Amino acid sequence: MGAGMTRFMRRAQETGKELAWEASRAALESCELTLDAVDAVCLTSAPDAFDGVHMKGEYLSDGAGAFGRPFIRTYVGGGSGVFTAIQGWYTVASGMADVVLVVAEEKMSSTQPHPQAAFLTIFDNVLERPLGPNLLWIFALEMNRYMSAYGLDKRDIAAVAVKNKRNAADHPAALLGRSDITVEDVLASETLAWPVQRLDVSPVSDGAVALVLASEEAAERITDRPVWIQGVGWNLDTAYWTNRDLVFPEYVRNAARAAYAMAGVTEPRKQIHIAEPYDPFDYKELHHLEGLMLFDPGTAPEAARDGVLNRDGDLPSCPSGGLLGVGNPIAAAGLMKVAELFWQLRGEAGARQVPGSPERGVAQAWGDLMQVGTVVVLGNEGGPPTTATRLPDSPTPPASTPGHPLTEAEFRGATGAVEDAVDARYAWDAGVAISRFLGGLREGRILGRECRGCERVLVPPRMFCERCFRGTDAWVEVEPTGVVQTFSICHVSWDMKPLETPEIPAVIAIDGSSGGFLHVLGEVDPQEVRVGMAVEAVWKPVAERTGSILDIAYFRPVRGGAP
Amino acid sequence: MEPRVAIVGVGHAGFAPITAGLSYKELMFQAAERAYDDAGVDVRADVDSFVCCSEDFLEGTSIFDEYVPDQLGAVHRPVQTVAGDGLFGIVTGTMLIRSGVANVVVVEAHSKVSDVLTLGSIEHFALDPVWNRPLVPSVLAVAGLDMNAFLERTGLTEEHCALVAAKNRCNALDNPRAAYPADLSGDDVDDSAPLWWPLRELEVAGRADGCVVVVLAAEDRVRDLTEAPVWLLGAGWSSGSPTLESRTWGEADFVRRAAQRAYAMAGIRDPAEEIDLAEVDDTYAYKELQHVEALGLAEPADLGDLVQEGDLEPEGELPVNVSGGALAQGNLFEANGLARVLECVEQLRGEAGERQVEDVQVAVAQSWPGVPSTSAAVVVLGRDEGPS
Structure with missing residues (x-):
């Protein structure tokens, strides 16, 4: 029925509640409703750690109109924003509500010293x-x-960043629109x-977005130009991300x-006219276009290079600017x-109109540990034929997009910058499986659990097999060697400070197992590391081992092994 | 017409002050295996959607929903997290089934609070960071303020609240899963140390670890799966004001609204007459009375007599928290609501052993996510499928 959003800002003066309220108000105004018309509120927001508020949903609820x-x-996780539209859909489709306000809020800037914390x-x-x-x-x-x-070319991936930042130059809420950016800028x-x-x-940004959803019956009363939710889907992969390709x-x-x-x-490439895949990183947009079956695996980068994904291309992708x-x-x-799809399908996207x-x-x-997918299909058709033409629809987003950005200096100097630190400490039970695994590490051995159902050896071990959903069968010892499944050369710390010596994290597929785990590489020139390289564990001296993943100091190339 | 929904399986694990040596994943796996066995479902083939209920700071993991699929058999399936009590998960599962997007849904909630070393500090972080944290030293203070307002408004006394705490601890002597059963009197409770007056030490639920898994099914699937379904007759949920400065102190208005919605769906006109058993939130003893009132089960003016004359006891007119509630089973945090459902299911099936109440046809379960929240879910459960 309606949509509204605040500006996306590096740091907003608004609190989380105020952001939620601004977006909610804009969404309701866009379809000329008041809060009285709303039967239920669906809210999402990512980790509580950003706002530094435990039970953040409770805290935000009145800002989102839930009183x-x-x-x-x-x-x-990161899939939450699209998921909350799905939540709105089933709240209506279940017959539990006729008109639902869907709100997504995030205020990342509160986290110090850096939201990455x-x-x-x-x-x-x-x-x-x-x-x-x-x-x-x-x-x-x-x-x-x-x-x-x-065998992808980084230039083709960088074309996505260029396209999206150029598209965003036309978005009144955008933080990083740049009409003059080039592939060379990205590569440099x-x-x-x-x-x-x-x-x-x-x-990292602060901001909020809200939608108004309604049942077929209510929609007829509210607008003559509804956009229909035609399909929803969501799916979660294993948390053992190092066990997947x-x-x-x-x-x-x-x-x-x-x-x-x-x-x-049935034929997504023909029947889908616009895509808004999730693009926190440029390669992710391409990865997701392939997951959405809009391109064959490995072929989305050439589409980016050839302009297929541009706003005037054959399949506009992230016309919002993403x-x-x-x-x-x-x-x-x-x-x-x-x-964005709502505005595009109504022909109200202004300079961004496809x-x-x-x-x-x-x-x-997409979100979690590269693990969750949330998908919504919107279309101009899907409901009953509408006859009512009661209310005119105002163009959106509104001419003045709410939100007050603050610079770091303004924030530090402002009345109302309140500092606090949560003392959150834990002592986790490692559990039956991981306790034994850690005990093995102390002895210089890597242990796995065998599942005779799917004939896998699970490293890290678990007492249950997530695929067969049965107890696993036996302990096995595997070699402390493996191959590099993928790696990175990291030049910054978590709070984005430069590192003197780069770190080389890698996913090591452990020989003789069906999985592997995250660790770091050592005794190697970063430029020499390759995917598929054979590596071996370098153990700490026995006296220094504590029963920790750090009992392996690092992995190093096997001498005489594959380059 | 939306399909009816029934509970076809329940399983639990833990319900102990600590569950040393088990990881939260292993605790969840135990409860899930039992629930699937109870429901007779092959989770990898029969379950369409999963709903987990957790709060990040209690887990010590940001984006905790990452870590739930494996131990529930939910890999490559629709899985979502509800940030809140497990009863909101039951509401969500019900909506998924009624919307037609799923026929069989698993709802999970757990507590591994024994892993948390600084619970007080984390709970304090639920208060408004700018207004309240500098002023209010502990969330318990909010409970004390609310309890005092409740006693002022209703004329109930500290002794009534003490009797509730004693009743629930005694009830749990017949509950083999309870973490804190005890043969206590009202005087014992009244003699315990005041924490945030009028709230006393023995009126606060002790924390516990535990996991509850519930399997819901659409009516078409129910008869294949079980001969003893427990029907979900009504579900309601509502929020109040999370802002301390603008809430209705001493009254659970959000519970009242949630109950009204649940009763409307279930076709219940006179809850006090039609409901045979209630499992309500009693994280603090006074909350049980406040919630019984908000659920429309008794007038405030009658509550004192009901408590003193034993009408809320298992043999009374209106058995409340026969399980022992949170005061005796332990505060299971997000799993509290599902612990309420677990007891209702066992009672409605006639499987509650020593504490079985006779002829339970309709039960109500209610939850509240704890101080300083103002939200609640209510479900009405029954042996007969009720109105379509």
Whole structure:
């Protein structure tokens, strides 16, 4: 029915509640409704650690119009923004509400010294956090895997960043629109964690987006130009991300299949006219276009190079400017994509309007440990024929997009910059499987669990097999050797400070197992590391081992092994 | 017409002050295996969607929803996290089934709070960072303020609240899964140390680890799966004001609105007459009375007599928290709501053993995510499928 958003800003003066309110108000005004018309509120927001508020959904609820109303906050990491539109859909489709306000809020700037602090605790508490991973690692590892598998040219990937930042120059809410940016600018930008460079990455941001959804019956009363949710899908892959091949986002394809089936889309490339795939990094847009079955695996980069994805191309992708251009307040950025399809399909996208009266679009978001896919298909058809023409629709987004950006100096000097630090400490039970694994490491051995159902050896071990969903059968010892499945060369710390010596994180596929784990490489020139290189564990001296993933100091190339 | 929804399987694990040696994944796996066995489902073949309920700071993991699929059999399936109590997960699962996007849904919630070393500090972070944190030293203070306002408004006394705490601890003597059963009297509770007056030490639920998994199914699938379905007759949920400065102190208005929605869906006109058993939030003893009132099960003026005359006891007119509630089973945080559902299911199936209440046809379960929140979910469960 309606959509609204705040500006996406590096730092907003508004609190999270105020951002949620501004977006909600804009969405309601866009379809000339007041809060009285709303039966239920669906909210999303990414980690509580950003706002530094425990039970953040409760805290934000009144800002999102939930006082006295049914209210639930759902949450699927980076996939949340698109997911909350799905939540709105089933809240209406279940018959539990007629008109629903869907709100996505994110205020990342509160986290000090850098929003990445919130991501330090997304990694496995026992096996990964001791290695000191930073968020860039996993993107760089996935990007390298994608590039290596298909022999991709970085220039073609950089074309995505160029396209999106240029598209965003036409978006009134955008943080990083640049109409003059070139591929050379991207390739010349600072290398953060090879192959990721600064202009491959979307910026941390504050902002909020809201939509108004309605049942068929209510829609008829509210507007004569509804945009219909034709299909929804969502899907989650295993948390053991080092046990998967990162080259293809299977979870996105699974989610897309569900959404397309519901929407009656059998030939996505022909029947989808606009795509808003999730683009926190430029390669992710391409990865996701392949997961959405709009391009064959490994072929989306050439489409970017050839202009197919441009606003006037054959399949416009991220005409909004995406996360790379508009900004990436995580949950809000996902819902921004759904809002963009709403505006595009109504022909209200102004300077961003895709030519040719598009009739169907797909929005997608992604998150967690490269693991979740959320997909929504929107179209101009799908409901009953409408006859009512009661209310005129105002063009959106409104001429003045709400939001007050602050510079760092203004923020520090402002009344109301309140500092606080949560004392959040934990002592986790490593559990039956990982305790024994850690005990093995102390003895210089790598242990796995065998599942006789699917004939896999699971490293890291677990007492259950997630595929067969049965208890695993036996302990086995595997060799402390493996091959580099993918790697990165990381030049910055988690708070984006330069590192004197670059780190080389890698996913090591352990020989004799069906998996492997995250670790770092040592005794090697970074320029010599290759995907597929044979490596061996270098153990700490026995006296220094504590039963930790750090009992392996690092992995190094096997002497005389593959280069 | 939307399909009816029933609970076809339940499983639990833990319900202990600590679950040493088990990881949260292994705890969840135990509960899930039992629930799937109870429902007779092959999770990899039969389940369409999964709903998990968790809050990041209690897990110590940002984006905790990452870590749930494997131990539930949910890899490559639709999985979502509801940031809140498990009863909101039941509401969500019900919506998924009624919308037609799923026929069988698994709902999970757990507590591994024994892993948390600084719970007080984390709970303090639920308060407004600018207005309240500098002023309010502990979330318990908010409970004390609310309890005092509740007693002022209703004329109930500290002794009534103490009797509730004693009742629930005693009820759990018949509950083999309870973490904190005890043979206590009202005087024992009344003699315990005041924390944030009028709230006393023995009126605060002790924390516990545990996991509950519930399997929901659409009516077409129910008869294939079980001979003893528990029907979800009504579901309602609502928020109040999370802002301390503008909330209705001493009254759970959000519970009242949630209950009204749930009763409307279930076709219940006179809850006090039609409901045979209630499992309500009792994270603090006074909350049980506040919630019984908000659920429309008793007038405030009658609550004192009901408590004193034993009407809320298992043999009474209106058995409330026969399980022992959170006060005796332990505060399971996000899993509290599902612990309520677990007890209702066992009672409705006639599987509650020593604490079985006779002839339970309709039960109500209610949850609240704890201080300083103002939101609640309510579900009405029954042995008969009820109105379509």
